[in-house]
Amino acid sequence: MQHASHGLSHGWGGWGGCGSRAGWGHGGGFGAHxxxxxxxxxxxxxxxxxxxxxxxxxxxLQVKVGQSDAAFNDNMQYRVNGGPWQHLAHSKDAGDKSIIHASPGSEVQFRIQTPEGNTFRAGTTRNVDGLDHGRVNRTANGYTLGFEDQRGNGDGDFNDAILNLSDPGRFR
Incomplete structure (x- = not known):
């Protein structure tokens, strides 16, 4: 972990949020914000x-890897406030859970890297083919972010890499 201002912990038990115990992120980033x-x-x-x-x-931010429908096992990454990209999971790791810790108001971006060497970001057309490779849908628990992992957006189903995003503090 290169920044002490944010961190990543795997599994659900490491972070209780405000008014609870603080958690150390994966790699040493302290999660009390x-x-x-x-x-x-x-x-x-x-x-x-x-x-x-x-x-x-x-x-x-709770992140759970959804069921991928792609042949590739894409590397899914995130970054906070334009910092360095950090490994999150692989697209074939359905069910894996992590928690990203960052200061309130921070911006968290997501991207995938394919085994072919392509990198595709969600939420921007600043990709090699000029297309947005992520699609976001609101769910009862937060958001689902689906990726397309081929140039030209492949088959357009946005289920090649899936992240389910939720705020653990929303029920407080």
Whole structure:
């Protein structure tokens, strides 16, 4: 972990959010970010204008890998506030869970890297083919982010790599 301002922990048990015990992120990033607020929303949300997830007041984002329908096993990554890209999971790791810790109001971006060497970001057309390779849908628990992992957006079903995103502080 190159930044102490955010971290990643695997499994659900490492972070309790504000008013609870703090958690150490994967690689040593400490996850206590309560008390910050600035213009952070109470509940985290997808920001379509920025192509990123805006962290809510809990400072946590739960991520669960969904069932992929692709031949590739894509490397899924994230970054916080334009920092370095961090490994999150692989697209064939359905059911794997992680929690991203970052200051409330932080912007979290996502991308995939294919075994062919292509890198495709969600929420932007700044990809090699000029297309947005991510599609976001609102769910009862948060958001589903689906990726297309081929140039030209392949078959267009956006289920080649899937992340389910939710704010653990939304029920408080």
């Amino acid at each position: 309560c008390g910050h607020g600035g213009g952070a929303p109470r509940e985290g949300r997808w920001n379509a204008e920025r192509g990123s997830y805006t962290m809510g007041s809990s400072g946590s």
